[in-house]
Amino acid sequence: MKKFGIFLLMMAAATFASAQDKSADEYKNEGNEFVRNKNFAGALESYKKAISLWGDSVDAATVYNAGMCAQKTKSLDEAYTYYAKAQELGYKEADAAYRMTTILKAQNKLDEYAEAVKQGFEKYKNGKTGNRFRQDYAKLFRDKAFALYNEGAEITKTMQTAAADKMDALKASAKAKFSEAKPLIEQALEIYPDDANAKAIKEGIEKQLASL
Numbered sequence: 001m002k003k004f005g006i007f008l009l010m011m012a013a014a015t016f017a018s019a020q021d022k023s024a025d026e027y028k029n030e031g032n033e034f035v036r037n038k039n040f041a042g043a044l045e046s047y048k049k050a051i052s053l054w055g056d057s058v059d060a061a062t063v064y065n066a067g068m069c070a071q072k073t074k075s076l077d078e079a080y081t082y083y084a085k086a087q088e089l090g091y092k093e094a095d096a097a098y099r100m101t102t103i104l105k106a107q108n109k110l111d112e113y114a115e116a117v118k119q120g121f122e123k124y125k126n127g128k129t130g131n132r133f134r135q136d137y138a139k140l141f142r143d144k145a146f147a148l149y150n151e152g153a154e155i156t157k158t159m160q161t162a163a164a165d166k167m168d169a170l171k172a173s174a175k176a177k178f179s180e181a182k183p184l185i186e187q188a189l190e191i192y193p194d195d196a197n198a199k200a201i202k203e204g205i206e207k208q209l210a211s212l
Helices: 002-020 024-036 040-057 060-072 076-088 093-106 110-123 127-159 164-191 196-211
Strands: none
Touching (some): 024 040, 024 060, 040 060, 060 076, 093 110, 093 127, 110 127, 127 164, 127 196, 164 196
């Protein structure tokens, strides 16, 4: 019985050692299986082990996948770092760049987001990702135009009950807002002509200017 007990301990030790001695590829495959089962936290941990074991000869696809899993689990700084590394390795460069913009937006780093979207628009012209950059870059101009349009519209509302001696100043103020908005919405439509919301805003701006 004593020998049998020692044998069991030896087997347990061997099993533990083998569990700790997976190769990078085995950890990668383990991570892929976790992803298939939507266990993104588990996948991230497996990918991180694989990446650590690979060292300088890291598999770029696994780095990118680690970024996606980190983003899924809201580990945004970590996700950003992995996407940047995937870009550096030349793997899904445009898509990694776009995903990095979504992280900046989620973190409310709006100035950095706007600059990253601009750079993406200028660099990536083709395919689905290029179209996403185009839409997001156009939206930056559209949102600014819409904000100015709303400011002008609020001023025109006050004109309905304003005293006669205030009308000229209010009209000039409203006109200035709509005039400032017009080139911005035109820029948005130049970038992305199919934006139905931008078209509607432009029509509203033009109507307001014609009425003032």
